[in-house]
Amino acid sequence: MRTLIKNIKELVQVETGQPKLRAMGKEMAQMETIKDAYLLVEDGKIKDFGPMRGWSGCADREVDATGRLVFPTFCDSHTHIVYANSREHEFVDKIRGLSYEEIAKRGGGILNSAKATAAASEDELYDMAWRRLEDVLRMGTGAIEIKSGYGLSTESELKLLRVIRRLKEKSPMTIKSNFLGAHGIPMEYRGHQEDYVDLVINEMIPKVAAEGLADFIDVFCDQGFFTVADTERILEAGIRYGMRPKIHANEMAVSGGVQVGVKYGAISVDHLEQMGDAEIECLKGSDTMPTVLPGCAFFLNLPLSPARKMIDSGLPVAMASDYNPGTSPSGNMQLVLSMACIRYRLTPEEALNATTLNTAYAMGVSNEVGTIAVGKKANFLVTKPMPSYEYMPYAYGENKVERVFLNGVEV
Ligand code: NIG
Ligand code: FE
Numbered sequence: 001m002r003t004l005i006k007n008i009k010e011l012v013q014v015e016t017g018q019p020k021l022r023a024m025g026k027e028m029a030q031m032e033t034i035k036d037a038y039l040l041v042e043d044g045k046i047k048d049f050g051p052m053r054g055w056s057g058c059a060d061r062e063v064d065a066t067g068r069l070v071f072p073t074f075c076d077s078h079t080h081i082v083y084a085n086s087r088e089h090e091f092v093d094k095i096r097g098l099s100y101e102e103i104a105k106r107g108g109g110i111l112n113s114a115k116a117t118a119a120a121s122e123d124e125l126y127d128m129a130w131r132r133l134e135d136v137l138r139m140g141t142g143a144i145e146i147k148s149g150y151g152l153s154t155e156s157e158l159k160l161l162r163v164i165r166r167l168k169e170k171s172p173m174t175i176k177s178n179f180l181g182a183h184g185i186p187m188e189y190r191g192h193q194e195d196y197v198d199l200v201i202n203e204m205i206p207k208v209a210a211e212g213l214a215d216f217i218d219v220f221c222d223q224g225f226f227t228v229a230d231t232e233r234i235l236e237a238g239i240r241y242g243m244r245p246k247i248h249a250n251e252m253a254v255s256g257g258v259q260v261g262v263k264y265g266a267i268s269v270d271h272l273e274q275m276g277d278a279e280i281e282c283l284k285g286s287d288t289m290p291t292v293l294p295g296c297a298f299f300l301n302l303p304l305s306p307a308r309k310m311i312d313s314g315l316p317v318a319m320a321s322d323y324n325p326g327t328s329p330s331g332n333m334q335l336v337l338s339m340a341c342i343r344y345r346l347t348p349e350e351a352l353n354a355t356t357l358n359t360a361y362a363m364g365v366s367n368e369v370g371t372i373a374v375g376k377k378a379n380f381l382v383t384k385p386m387p388s389y390e391y392m393p394y395a396y397g398e399n400k401v402e403r404v405f406l407n408g409v410e411v
Contacts, residue, residue, distance in 0.1 A: 003041040003408055004059035005382070007066040011037035011049055012389045013352055015373040022289065022361040023353040025314035031349035033389065039070060041378040044407035049372060063403075067385035071392070072371050073142025073404060074333035074355050077362035078246075078270050078291060080180070080324035081132040082125055082160045083150045085116035087325045100300055100327065101224050101252060109326055110150065110184035117150040117160070126163045132323070133171055136331040137411060140401040142379040143370075144173055144331075145246075145320075145363040147218055149180030154204050157181050161213035172406040174377070176363045178246055179205070179214035182226050182234050197230045201237040209241035215364070216267065217243035221257035228256040235264040244364070250274040251302070262286045268318065268362035272305040273297055280306075283315055289362040291318040292354075294339035295328035307344040307354075318358035319344075319351070338396035348390045378408035 011034045020027070038055045040048040090103050090112070103109050117125065129146075136144065146164045151157035157179070164177040181200040189196035208214050217238030221231040235245045245264050249257025251271035258279040261269040270291040272279070283290055292305040307317045319340050323331030333355055340351035360370030369377050382403040383392070392400055404411050 001043065002047070002059040003061045003063065005039040005041070005063045005065050005070060006055070007052060007064055008037040008039060008070045009065070009067055010035050010069045010389060011039060011372060012069055012071045013356060013371050014049060015371045019371060019373040019376070020357065021366045022316045022358050024316040025311060028311055028316065028350040028353045029347055031352055039372065039380070041408035044378055044409070046372060046374055046376050046378050048374065063382070065382050068402065069383045069386060069389055070380050071383070071389070072356050072369070073379045073381050073406065074140050075143040075359035075363065075365070075370055076136065076141050076321050076323070076331060076333055077145045077268065077318060077359040078293060078320035078322050079144055079331060080147045080149055080322070081331065082129045082146060082148065082163050083113050083117050083325050084120040084125065084128065085113060085325065086329065087112060090326065094300070104184070104224065107187060111187065113150045113325055114152045114156070114184065114186070118153065118156045122159050122163055125160065126166055129163055129167060132331060133167060133173065136323070136333070137173060137404060138401070139332050139334055139399060140381040140404060141331065141333050142173055142404070142406050143175070143360060143363065143365055145176045145178055145216070147178040147180040149183030149218070152181070152184055152186050154199070154207060157204055158207060158211070158213070161208060165213060172409065172411055174365055174369055174379070176215045176365070177213060178216035178218050179208050179238070179243060180218040180220070182219040182230065184220070184225065193230065197226070197233055200234055205237045205241055209243070214243050216246045218246050218248060220248040221260060222248065222251050222255045223253035228260050231257065231260050235260070239264065246270065246362070250279065251296070254279070258282055262288050267364055270320070271296065273302045275306050280310060280313055280315065284313070289318050289358060290315055291320055291359070291362050292344065293320055293322035293328065294336050294343060295330055296322045298339060298343070299328050304343060307340070307346060311346070311350060316358050316361070317354050318362045319354040320359050320362070334392065334400060335396060338393045341393040342396065348393050351393055377406070379406050381405070
């Protein structure tokens with residue numbers, strides 16, 4: 001089956017040479033496009049593309065994209081979309097002056113979500129997560145990483161990971177699962193959290209691995225949550241069971257999370273609102289993707305991660321949504337793209353690399369998605385009629401996506 005997308009006003013983020021696995025430093029500003037282009041899909045993969053005047057051949061199906069641009073779909077490498085309840089009451093508490101940490105200390109925050117999530121059935125959680133997945137798909141997300149972490153007991157964590165497994169089976173999206181048992185410290189473990197860490201290591205990780213439920217292992221390594229020592233123990237155990245680390249680091253404080261992530265070969269370290277020069281130095285030469293979560297900093301009014309400085313010092317940067325009920329109740333990657341430009345001063349080209357190729361890297365799939373390259377999955381979006389690719393980050397808050405194709409099929 002061959003599908004031709006023809007008369008594309010501009011085909012964005014193509015790779016004509018050898019595809020890159022990630023873009024770093026100055027490379028982030030490089031982005032190739034082809035004006036008045038075609039894109040040919042065969043058997044779910046990108047077969048060919050080029051200027052319209054160079055097209056000759058036949059296809060089983062044609063899609064006319066006159067006036068519209070085609071982009072690769074977004075990759076969202078950091079989400080927590082399996083949860084039961086929204087938390088708008090805490091949102092109001094924050095407006096009235098409480099901090100995220102103060103809410104967490106009195107049993108709100110992650111523990112609030114864990115309570116509601118424990119009470120929900122696997123089917124209910126699946127239905128809620130499925131709706132969230134459908135919503136972000138409509139807004140152009142084609143690949144997504146999903147964490148557990150609102151279970152915080154062996155039984156509940158397994159329930160969440162089984163929901164993610166069902167999402168993987170049913171959805172045409174590229175999905176990776178991440179075990180985040182070390183997301184919060186349950187009330188009954190306060191004051192002796194090492195016992196909870198023991199539970200994660202001795203009971204949860206072996207059971208998660210036995211069912212093959214997690215691609216990654218994550219720890220919330222931050223002030224008031226898990227220490228560097230806790231994190232090291234958990235990562236060592238996860239690695240023994242074949243899970244690659246991804247870390248929540250440096251959201252509240254310079255926590256040591258970046259260093260411990262790099263030391264254990266994390267595929268990404270995420271948040272990074274609190275970064276010193278030592279953290280930037282430590283990332284240089286590593287395989288770890290620094291990942292910024294603009295929605296979380298926006299929602300919590302946190303200081304901004306020094307993304308510009310990281311890129312200027314030669315590092316790659318990825319930007320993901322952090323879609324979750326407590327710190328970023330939106331999975332809209334178009335908005336993340338806009339915030340990358342508006343708040344972090346990335347150029348549109350850098351912001352696109354940050355939300356597609358580099359997030360694909362941060363979930364280990366940049367060899368198959370993240371750009372328009374021959375042989376990659378035919379995962380792309382067709383915009384509404386619009387003037388230029390810069391319009392995509394510029395017109396924030398508006399849905400500019402008209403159609404989404406995954407594996408060459410319209411969804
Ligand atoms: O990535 N920082 C830790 N975890 C989530 C927030 C979870 C919550 O508040 O429910 C985050 O921001
Ligand atoms: Fe998160």
